[in-house]
Amino acid sequence: xxxxxxxxxxxxxxxxxxxxxxxxxxxxxxxxxxxxxxxxxxxxxxxxxxxxxxxxxxxxxxxxxxxxxxxxxxxxxxxxxxxxxxxxxxxxxxxxxxxxxxxxxxxxxxxxxxxxxxxxxxxxxxxxxxxxxxxxxxxxxxxxxxxxxxxxxxxxxxxxxxxxxxxxxxxxxxxxxxxxxxxxxxxxxxxxxxxxxxxxxxxxxxxxxxxxxxxxxxxxxxxxxxxxxxxxxxxxxxxxxxxxxxxxxxxxxxxxxxxxxxxxxxxxxxxxxxxxxxxxxxxxxxxxxxxxxxxxxxxxxxxxxxxxxxxxxxxxxxxxxxxxxxxxxxxxxxxxxxxxxxxxxxxxxxxxxxxxxxxxxxxxxxxxxxxxxxxxxxxxxxxxxxxxxxxxxxxxxxxxxxxxxxxxxxxxxxxxxxxxxxxxxxxxxxxxxxxxxxxxxxxxxxxxxxxxxxxxxxxxxxxxxxxxxxxxxxxxxxxxxxxxxxxxxxxxxxxxxxxxxxxxxxxxxxxxxxxxxxxxx
Amino acid sequence: xxxxxxxxxxxxxxxxxxxxxxxxxxxxxxxxxxxxxxxxxxxxxxxxxxxxxxxxxxxxxxxxxxxxxxxxxxxxxxxxxxxxxxxxxxxxxxxxxxxxxxxxxxxxxxxxxxxxxxxxxxxxxxxxxxxxxxxxxxxxxxxxxxxxxxxxxxxxxxxxxxxxxxxxxxxxxxxxxxxxxxxxxxxxxxxxxxxxxxxxxxxxxxxxxxxxxxxxxx
Numbered sequence: 001x002x003x004x005x006x007x008x009x010x011x012x013x014x015x016x017x018x019x020x021x022x023x024x025x026x027x028x029x030x031x032x033x034x035x036x037x038x039x040x041x042x043x044x045x046x047x048x049x050x051x052x053x054x055x056x057x058x059x060x061x062x063x064x065x066x067x068x069x070x071x072x073x074x075x076x077x078x079x080x081x082x083x084x085x086x087x088x089x090x091x092x093x094x095x096x097x098x099x100x101x102x103x104x105x106x107x108x109x110x111x112x113x114x115x116x117x118x119x120x121x122x123x124x125x126x127x128x129x130x131x132x133x134x135x136x137x138x139x140x141x142x143x144x145x146x147x148x149x150x151x152x153x154x155x156x157x158x159x160x161x162x163x164x165x166x167x168x169x170x171x172x173x174x175x176x177x178x179x180x181x182x183x184x185x186x187x188x189x190x191x192x193x194x195x196x197x198x199x200x201x202x203x204x205x206x207x208x209x210x211x212x213x214x215x216x217x218x219x220x221x222x223x224x225x226x227x228x229x230x231x232x233x234x235x236x237x238x239x240x241x242x243x244x245x246x247x248x249x250x251x252x253x254x255x256x257x258x259x260x261x262x263x264x265x266x267x268x269x270x271x272x273x274x275x276x277x278x279x280x281x282x283x284x285x286x287x288x289x290x291x292x293x294x295x296x297x298x299x300x301x302x303x304x305x306x307x308x309x310x311x312x313x314x315x316x317x318x319x320x321x322x323x324x325x326x327x328x329x330x331x332x333x334x335x336x337x338x339x340x341x342x343x344x345x346x347x348x349x350x351x352x353x354x355x356x357x358x359x360x361x362x363x364x365x366x367x368x369x370x371x372x373x374x375x376x377x378x379x380x381x382x383x384x385x386x387x388x389x390x391x392x393x394x395x396x397x398x399x400x401x402x403x404x405x406x407x408x409x410x411x412x413x414x415x416x417x418x419x420x421x422x423x424x425x426x427x428x429x430x431x432x433x434x435x436x437x438x439x440x441x442x443x444x445x446x447x448x449x450x451x452x453x454x455x456x457x458x459x460x461x462x463x464x465x466x467x468x469x470x471x472x473x474x475x476x477x478x479x480x481x482x483x484x485x486x487x488x489x490x491x492x493x494x495x496x497x498x499x500x501x502x503x504x505x506x507x508x509x510x511x512x513x514x515x516x517x518x519x520x521x
Numbered sequence: 522x523x524x525x526x527x528x529x530x531x532x533x534x535x536x537x538x539x540x541x542x543x544x545x546x547x548x549x550x551x552x553x554x555x556x557x558x559x560x561x562x563x564x565x566x567x568x569x570x571x572x573x574x575x576x577x578x579x580x581x582x583x584x585x586x587x588x589x590x591x592x593x594x595x596x597x598x599x600x601x602x603x604x605x606x607x608x609x610x611x612x613x614x615x616x617x618x619x620x621x622x623x624x625x626x627x628x629x630x631x632x633x634x635x636x637x638x639x640x641x642x643x644x645x646x647x648x649x650x651x652x653x654x655x656x657x658x659x660x661x662x663x664x665x666x667x668x669x670x671x672x673x674x675x676x677x678x679x680x681x682x683x684x685x686x687x688x689x690x691x692x693x694x695x696x697x698x699x700x701x702x703x704x705x706x707x708x709x710x711x712x713x714x715x716x717x718x719x720x721x722x723x724x725x726x727x728x729x730x731x732x733x734x735x736x737x738x739x
Contacts (some may be wrong), residue, residue: 417600
């Protein structure tokens, strides 16, 4: 292809055309810098977004099934209030699933069903939904699912004043999330205890200055903090006190592992309401991520949330359903697909009116953030495209110069039979080659920079005399993984834009009248 | 018939209207050599460019080997049927002699092997200069490379614009010999624009171009 070899010859710098070579070098450098900047920026932004997503979905699963109003109005939900087998108490999803009876009502024992009561139709929506999820798991072994419950109670903790050792109390209205042992992120959000996190009475459990958390088999003496046996979470229960995991910010308030306290909630009876108390012991701390209620959310055994649930109903402030089923998948990008698959299965099983499936992009607490991420991404890509267009337009001036310089050669080529298209291609290729070269240089530079991003951030922090990036927003370290989405964007956009920029001089070149140029020689 | 040009008119409007060709008709058969003589500025080069489809006439028709020239097929006709030889050689300076010779084949997406290029250079006695950059060759050598390049796609028609104009006597004679050998031996059709009367005498037909009119000269 002679167009390619000519384009190559034209782009190789020569002594006699030093000015063209310099401009060409400058153009390549400018585009490379822009490519570098775009890659670094988009990679860091995409990394931060990924981190936030991980934090958002670490406590809450990427996909959630929540019961609809129709479920709460259904016979299967309501009947427990009338059935002695259910202790005349409404049941949570988990209790319904575990109950051996789909219909606890007994005509012999229970009062007659009132005429306005919902009619019994179809299959048990809870058991059937779990069956559908179990079938789905056969096709996708990587998915995990478990029911969850959210309750509310007043957490009271007995503390010792760090200053004088005098007793003090901490009271905090808290949300209680049932422990979801199936959560694959559970291990990663739990903060490994250090001896400093322990109450003084528990120091004897420390082995060689380390609080062991992972065990291969059930330990003879279980530690008084949260631990894992072959990856399975255990909340140690001692002295009949309910184990509680608290968000990490409680540590700053003087709460330690081993701190005692209680969960207080109101339970209504026929005549009055009474405060109930559950004695608790703190067994560990976790990172709540960026959940809006994260810092007020304690993790407790499911029996605790059920006990509170049976006594009163909890409303979450952001509209998050207080009872439902979490579904986890390895890859967050699969969440939408997984949701569709679940919806289609529920539809086939005629359960779709009882359940609402939602992905993390639709969750009440993350919806706005997700929308913001999406519009930020579009905005950043648009800005990146504009900067790239400006940088690539440099190519126009260079190639116009080149066309003027090569007028005679263009005319000679035309005299040999080169078509307008071929002549235009030469300069279009020149543009695309410059774009490709700049893209390569910029990408290599970006890879190098990302690899040494920590040093760069340290340098920036040193110059400013304070941390350049707030860890609360950006994490301990800036993400330094190259975003393949960004790389794909520059790999396609840069040569294309450079080619497009090369088209203007290319059209100019193809319009050269060879007879005029050759006559003037 | 290799070339048939009928009723060609051409005038330039800038800076003032000048009629360069007025009702010019010309034809050339295979193995013919035609000289177009005239003073400088009479339009010899323009006529040659029009005959070679580098420029469109204001009116009139041109057929090359039976194919009528139009603005859309000019490049193809030039590449397939016409070889140009210019007074100022017009080689591509950044390429070697061999690359210059093979360029028409590469433009036409034809076979462009080194052997083919060397064979063409051998015809003009420059085989040993194959890998020389074009800019380092002497004037005579450049013109011989230009002739080899004109022959690359085995054209029927050679159009030479003052092919010996920039050369010394010895080179002039050599170039003339090469050109007329091509006519005699390879039956190429040669049309040359020249005011070198010695060169013109070697042609089978000689035309004179004056005030836009072409007339057969003695």
